[in-house]
Amino acid sequence: MEIDVNKPILDRNERLAAENRALFDEHGVFVLDLMASPGAGKTSTILATIAALRDRYRIAVIEGDIASKVDAEKVKEHGIPAVQINTGGACHLESDMISRAIDALDLSDLDLIIVENVGNLVCPTEFYLGENAKVMILSVPEGHDKPYKYPNIFQIAEAVILNKVDTMPVFDFDEEEFRSVVRSLNPKAPVFPMAATKGEGVDAWAEWLAARIDAMKANLAARQ
């Protein structure tokens, strides 16, 4: 006899994710789940996004890592509320971790929460946290062949940020092939080339995100 041990874990996760979602809706908070490999530039992208949007939205960050709190500290230096989750050994965030993290935030004072998931192209794809959108970052040094090897994350992401494009001359990265494979896996997802630490290409991404936030707010207002 085989028992699918993953099923009850996922069921519980979905139930808590729905509770998170209801809470976010109640306060009109848009939640972004940002996924990428270790070192692809999640924190840099978050800092660049904060710089682009902090005048329009009240932002907080939830940082997920196996260990350490270096990322939350970087965000706090910019005067943005940040909560660090340490997963111990787990390779992804789950909804109960998000539930506990939002206890430390004042949702009525926020428009946008950016969740930095654990650096991993596999595990985070399977867990709904109650977010409005999952977005992924691939960085140029990782190589243009990654969509072949990790198709799920490219399929589940609503947008793909291609980071560290300033290093393209150094690496043998075929942007055309990359875009073509991403398109075949996920025809609707826009690809945003970016160099987050230099602020390059941030505007197009920030406008896409702003449009999503405004649409959610309009949607919630229409429901009332």
Add this chain to the structure above:
Amino acid sequence: MEIDVNKPILDRNERLAAENRALFDEHGVFVLDLMASPGAGKTSTILATIAALRDRYRIAVIEGDIASKVDAEKVKEHGIPAVQINTGGACHLESDMISRAIDALDLSDLDLIIVENVGNLVCPTEFYLGENAKVMILSVPEGHDKPYKYPNIFQIAEAVILNKVDTMPVFDFDEEEFRSVVRSLNPKAPVFPMAATKGEGVDAWAEWLAARIDAMKANLAARQ
């Protein structure tokens, strides 16, 4: 009541890993489990290692990926036997996958099997496959702060390859800090700076690996 669902899975994995290990010993085959993030340069490091050691050892490669067989094809182009494992969704290799892969290899004709684990800094650390050594690669673009965030893999690795060192001028990578944190986590592990695609720094790493292979062979001979 809580059931630790991971325990029976790990127990079964350990049992099959021991069977793999017995088979490798019987044939005098050294097995290296190579772990790294997606795009850190596992396949390039394998190709560079093959180039350095193919005159001294008979080598085969087991490639682990979520999907695709691009890596095994790259290795086969160099006339080296390669088996591709596709894990479906799993973020790491397990011993039963290795058992099936070695069915496709002639162990009596091999000295070294290099296993390329799934690109991930978390999951592969927990699974013993029957290997002689786990080694990890960190690439410079991932950043020098990674040992803080993923301490387990740095602790379990017997050697750390620092790849893409030719791109250090492009990235804000503090090699001294990196080495100091690695040393505090794992005082015995040597760090090998390398630019695998350029062949830089490969010799020191290859000599370390050769010494390990020779020691295993001497050890096995002494047992008979």
